[in-house]
Amino acid sequence: MISVQDVRVALDGTPILHGVSFDVASGSVAGYVGPNGAGKTTTIRLLTGALTPDAGRVVVGGVDVVADPVEAKRRFGYVPEHGHLYESFTPTEYLAFVGRMHRLDEAAIRVRTAAHLRFWGLSEAADQSMTGFSKGMKQKVLVSAALVHDPPVLLLDEPLGGLDAHAVLQTRALLRTLAARGRTVFYSSHLLDAVEKVADLVVVLRDGRVIQTGSPEEITTLGGGGSLEDAFGKLTASADAYDEAEVLVAEAFGEGGAELRGQGLGREK
Numbered sequence: 001m002i003s004v005q006d007v008r009v010a011l012d013g014t015p016i017l018h019g020v021s022f023d024v025a026s027g028s029v030a031g032y033v034g035p036n037g038a039g040k041t042t043t044i045r046l047l048t049g050a051l052t053p054d055a056g057r058v059v060v061g062g063v064d065v066v067a068d069p070v071e072a073k074r075r076f077g078y079v080p081e082h083g084h085l086y087e088s089f090t091p092t093e094y095l096a097f098v099g100r101m102h103r104l105d106e107a108a109i110r111v112r113t114a115a116h117l118r119f120w121g122l123s124e125a126a127d128q129s130m131t132g133f134s135k136g137m138k139q140k141v142l143v144s145a146a147l148v149h150d151p152p153v154l155l156l157d158e159p160l161g162g163l164d165a166h167a168v169l170q171t172r173a174l175l176r177t178l179a180a181r182g183r184t185v186f187y188s189s190h191l192l193d194a195v196e197k198v199a200d201l202v203v204v205l206r207d208g209r210v211i212q213t214g215s216p217e218e219i220t221t222l223g224g225g226g227s228l229e230d231a232f233g234k235l236t237a238s239a240d241a242y243d244e245a246e247v248l249v250a251e252a253f254g255e256g257g258a259e260l261r262g263q264g265l266g267r268e269k
């Protein structure tokens, strides 16, 4: 489970999170969504212990991240937005390296590495240097590395970067399967349709505050029906994107401006 209670953080003297609270039960997937700059990555940095809150409490896998950072780190796997892996390694070497850091025995490392690489269709590339890997292939290795020690909690920051349609489906199936087996999944993303399809719980963040928490159905109902994307637009009070695009094109190309607001000529049918 994950519990974040009344967390406040300032960075360089600027308050970024203003009393953020939410709970994610074991066996569920939480989608953490919010506009650019809302504070999603800052929250993940708190969950991983990379950042210490100025106030409040952060518990991951039942362990207080500030009080016992070493034990907390054993409880989660983390897929960062811009993950770094040692590209001169092969996937087999890299996953073994990560597994050894977690003190797994060699037999467990072999079994888990083979299973993960087979799942992602990377068995044939298992012993190739990752230097020439595509972004998606590297992302699959990063997800595998986050899971190699079978953590009770999985933290993902925009995990779908570079993944093709099939890999997106696989990721969704993997997250749902992990949740069904009792793991806790925390999934931060801008991709609302992806979140809608996988999450039991959606936490909507805006300007460093949780403005809504509920199932995808509850959030869309609160937003007046439609898709999670529509509800998100209303909840986060973002301007009508089609109106804004109209004004941009008009202003940038000298065809007038604000009077076009509301016409939304390019609007999808």
Ligand SMILES: Nc1ncnc2c1ncn2[C@@H]1O[C@H](COP(=O)(O)OP(=O)(O)OP(=O)(O)O)[C@@H](O)[C@H]1O
Pocket (backbone or CB within 6 Å): 011, 012, 014, 016, 034, 035, 036, 037, 038, 039, 040, 041, 042, 043, 190
């Ligand atoms: N080191 C820092 N010093 C000062 N402000 C920072 C620092 N890091 C982030 N911020 C600010 O904190 C706010 C939240 O940033 P954060 O990266 O958590 O947002 P986010 O929701 O992950 O955004 P995005 O969706 O664009 O990745 C932003 O306004 C950002 O400018």
